[in-house]
Amino acid sequence: MSLSGNPYGCHRVIEPSGVLPQPAMKINNDMEKLWDNEILVDVDILNIDSASFTQIKEQAGCDLNKIEEIILSIVSNAGKMKNPVTGSGGMFIGTVKSIGEKLKGGIDLKEGDKIASLVSLSLTPLKIDKILEIKKDIDQVIIKGQAILFETGLYAKLPEDIPASLALAVLDVCGAPAQVARMVKSGDTVVIIGAGGKSGILCSYEAKRRAGVNGRVIGIDFSEECLDRLKSLNLCDHVIKLDASDAVSCYESIEKLTNGSMADLVINNVNIPNTEMGSILMTKDRGIVYFFSMSTSFTKAALGAEGVGKDVDMIVGNGYAKDHAAITLNILRESPSIRAMYEKLYS
Numbered sequence: 314m315s316l317s318g319n320p321y322g323c324h325r326v327i328e329p330s331g332v333l334p335q336p337a338m339k340i341n342n343d344m345e346k347l348w349d350n351e352i353l354v355d356v357d358i359l360n361i362d363s364a365s366f367t368q369i370k371e372q373a374g375c376d377l378n379k380i381e382e383i384i385l386s387i388v389s390n391a392g393k394m395k396n397p398v399t400g401s402g403g404m405f406i407g408t409v410k411s412i413g414e415k416l417k418g419g420i421d422l423k424e425g426d427k428i429a430s431l432v433s434l435s436l437t438p439l440k441i442d443k444i445l446e447i448k449k450d451i452d453q454v455i456i457k458g459q460a461i462l463f464e465t466g467l468y469a470k471l472p473e474d475i476p477a478s479l480a481l482a483v484l485d486v487c488g489a490p491a492q493v494a495r496m497v498k499s500g501d502t503v504v505i506i507g508a509g510g511k512s513g514i515l516c517s518y519e520a521k522r523r524a525g526v527n528g529r530v531i532g533i534d535f536s537e538e539c540l541d542r543l544k545s546l547n548l549c550d551h552v553i554k555l556d557a558s559d560a561v562s563c564y565e566s567i568e569k570l571t572n573g574s575m576a577d578l579v580i581n582n583v584n585i586p587n588t589e590m591g592s593i594l595m596t597k598d599r600g601i602v603y604f605f606s607m608s609t610s611f612t613k614a615a616l617g618a619e620g621v622g623k624d625v626d627m628i629v630g631n632g633y634a635k636d637h638a639a640i641t642l643n644i645l646r647e648s649p650s651i652r653a654m655y656e657k658l659y660s
Contacts, residue, residue, distance in 0.1 A: 318348030318413070322463035325438055327392070334393070334463075335436035342392035342438040342461075349415040350464035352422065356407035358478060359434065359454040360485045363511070364584040364607040365396035365403065366452040372398075381444050384454060388441050395435035401607040402434030403452070405460055406471065406481045416464065427477065429484045430460070431467035431638060451482065451659050469638040475645060482659035483641050486512035488630065489582060489605045490519045490644060491637035496578055496601060496628075497523035502571060504595050506557045507582035508532030508549060509539025511659075512605060514651060516580050517548040518644055531570065533557065546650055555591075557583050563591035581606045581630075589614040596625045605630035 318324045326332060327339040334340050347353050361369070361384075373379035388394055394402050406429045409422055422428070430437060438461040446455040462468060471480050489512040497503055503520040507513040509532065520530045532549035534540050535556050543552050551570060555563055567575060575597035581588055581604050589610060592602045602625055604614065614627055634640075645652040 316346060316348045317415075318350040318464065320350065320464045322436070322438075322465075324348060325392075325461070333436070334438075335395075335433065338391065340392040340438055342388075342440045344438075344440050344459045344461070347411055347413055349413040351413045352409060352416065352462040352466070353411040354405070354407040354428065354430075354460050354462060355410050356405045356439070356456060356458045356460050358406050358481055359394065359403055359456060360405070360481045361394070361403040361452045361454060362396070362399070362401040362433075362485070362607055363452055364399045365401045366449075367584045368396060368398050370449060375449065377447050377449065380447055380449065384444065385441060388439055393434060393437055393439050399607055400435065402437070404430045404432070404434060404481065404485050405437070405439075406430075406477055407460065410459070421470075422468075427471040428468045429471055429481055430462060431469055431484065431487070431633070432462070433632065437461065437466075453478065453481070467633065472642055475642060476656065476660045479645070479655055479660045480642065482511060483515065483645065483655065484638055486515065487637040487641035488632035488634055489580070490515040491634035491640045492603060492605070492628075492631065493519040493580060494523060494640060495634065496603065497528070498577075499523070499525045500527040501577040502529045502531070502574070504531045504533060504567060504576040504579045505549070505582065506533045506580065506588060506592060507539075507584075507606075508552070509534040509536065509543040510582055513539075513582045514543065514546065514548065514654075515641060515644055516582060517543070517546075518648060518651060520580070521548050531567065531576070533563075542654065546654070557581070557588040557591045558585065560590035560594050564594035567595040576600060578603065581609065584608055586610065587613070590617045590621075593618050593623050593625060593627075594621065596623070598624045599626070601626045601628060603628045603630060
């Protein structure tokens, strides 16, 4: 007889009691006993959240052995891949091994299907038997292990026309371009911070398409490599080198470029701290700041906006939006130049 589980996975929480799996300090990652509303997956690759992997690399001094030790320690202690510093996780790809009795016949999955999780590793029961390879330049870890998806957990079947590692890389950030598609209106001035990064390029593509010929997309990055990528794709009307943590420089540059009108929408995709005020100051009053970055301090954002008298709407970067996986994978199909670049970087 199978065990009856909570739809949100609360039956896996060890401590503290009464919380959901994401904020929990420790969850049960026993893979031998499957609850009736769980999906057991043999995991091949973890795509660690950018903010989390950056922090781990810095802590380890970019030493691969130390990175491995840190990842194994986190999973051993918490039962999941939730970075205790950033609070973020990532996602995985793997093969469905078993489906709980309650879910059989009610979902579009069968044993043997290859899937990508669309919920954070920070709430996903995970057991790593062995780390086979760490791809530190693309935030991916090849493992032998298993994970659990809960009844309410989101997933996507891997497409046949896109390599698995590439699909995983873009699906990890698929909430960002999907939200941009919703928010950008024709004629908008849009500033994208970290525009030359993985999520930034996808957001730039969607912003350019939605803003149209009367709109303007301004891409900001600090890395010369990212700036070169962005320029080669011709996605932005302006590409600027700026340190997003230098709020005054951000404000002055966008004020000059927009003749004081500032941005209707600012999208923050970077994985470094202290970029809240730069984002806020570049936004016009009653404009929108979308914080997709998991490095964001919402205390700094809220109190900082109040401190400078900025009346802006600040949106938390929800990683989920309806059809977000399809929207993002279609960008790769619609843009040969982005796909070619991403295949070189992530396949």
